[in-house]
Each structure stands twice: as structure tokens, then as C-alpha cells.
Amino acid sequence: MNIQLGDIGHIIQLAIAPVFLLTGVCTNLTVLINRLARIIDRSRVLEDRLDVAYNDTYLNELDVLYRRSHLINWSITLSTATGLFVCLVIALLFIGDTTNFTLDKYIAGMFVAGVFSLIGSFGFLLREIFIASSWMRDHRHIRQPRTDNG
Template sequence: MNLQLGDVSHIIQLAIAPVFLLTGVGTKLGVLTSRLARIIDRARVVEELLQKNPDHAEDLETELEELYQRSHLINRAITLSTTTGLLVCLVIALLFTGDATGLALDKWIAALFVGGIFSLIGSFIYFMREIFVATKTLSRQHQRDKIRRLSRQT
């Protein structure tokens, strides 16, 4: 295995696009884990409220169920984003390995990259579903609070 400086610079040029993708995936993972942490924090608060206020049990249990649903969706998005990161790292490693050893790994590289993109698409789909559930929850809570305010005024 005799690498020339020109070979290494060529490999690095090929790896630039996957590295940028990896940076984006890392940023997305930060967003997803922050959302998961906020969901978990809210679930803990709702569980405490449920123990202290059994008269609002129906509303709190509904919210808790929605929080569990959101956490499962975010968990899937995190899993798929992590899978994307892993596959992109493998693409970068195979780019270097293939070029350094002269092995024809182009089909493996292409398959891993496409797999990573499909995984990223799946992650975005689950993220979007979680946003829809969160928006629905917020809308439902707003309607409930509006009805309570109106009933107090009468």
C-alpha cells in the first residue's frame, strides 16, 4: 500500500460531501434529543400533577398518552438519524479504504450512501409526525382551556 499525496487529497475531496451530510445529521440529532428531553420533562410534570389532582385525571392521562406517543416518534427519528450517521461514516471509511487498497468498493459505497439517505428520509418523516402530534396536542389544550374560561365566566 503506497499512497501518494495526490491520492490522499483526491480521497479527501471525495469525502467532503459525506462529511457535510454528517455535520447536518449531527445537528439534527442535537435538535431531536433536545425535543426528547423536553417531552420527558413534561411527562414527569404531568405524572406528578396526575397524582396530586385526580379530578383532572382524564385530561392529564390524555396529555400523558400524547407525550408517550411523541417520545416514541422522536425515538424512531433519533434511531434513524443515528443509522444515517453510521452509514455515512462507513461511506467515508470505504472511500479511503477502496482508494488506498485499489479495491472496487464503488457498489458498496453507493449502496451505503443510498441506505443513509433513505434512513435520513425516514427520520424526517418521524420528526414531522411528532410535530403534527405536538401541534394537535397544543390545539386540543387550547380548546379545553378556552371552554374552561367560558364556563367560569357564566
């Protein structure tokens, strides 16, 4: 099959939207990985403190951090799956336009699977944010304003 320059231009135009989606997915992965890193850092601090002295508050916070890390891990997994599906969509667009194969259903299926994966990723992220916010709200310390006696 002989591919014309116009055909390649058309393929690239079709691939632009999934590439923008892939950029957004990568940004989402960066946010998720940063959140996971913060959770891990805080867990290490609390575990070190528990090595010195037992404290129920530290144990409770560790339980919350473990739940949060579990949710973030699921979100990272689904975001990565989204990226994989989008890359497959882009590859299938090129394969479908450069060969005689009809891949429209596969392309649509991969795109829908990617969108559902992204929705799931955002759902897990949102749940993790709610847990973090709830913990912070429930354990805030009301501090008395400092007064200078001088």
C-alpha cells in the same frame, strides 16, 4: 501500494460531501434529543400531578406525550443509523482508494441507505410535530381579556 500526496487529496475531496451530511445529521440529532428532553420533562410534571390527584386531562396528555416520545425515539434511531452509514461511506472511500478493492457498489449502497434513513428520520419528526401541534390546537384555552375596574 504506494500512495501519493495527490491521491490523498483526491480521497479527502471525495469525503467532503459526506462530512457535511454528517454535520447536518448531528444537528438533527441535537434537535431530536432536545425535543425528547422536553417531552420527558413534561411527562414527569404530569406524573407528579397525577400522584396528587387523578385527572383525565393529564392522562390524555400523557398518552400524547408517550406517542410523541415513541416517534422521536424512532427518529433518533434512524438519524443515528444515517450517521453510521455516512461514516462507513467515508471509511470505504479511504479504503477503496488506498487498496486494490473495488468498493463502488458498497459505497453507493451505504450512501443510499443513509439517505433513506435520513428520510425516515425526518418523516417520524414531522409526524411528531403534527401530533404536538394538533394537541396544542385542540386544547387551547380561549382567555377573556382582563379588564381593569379602576
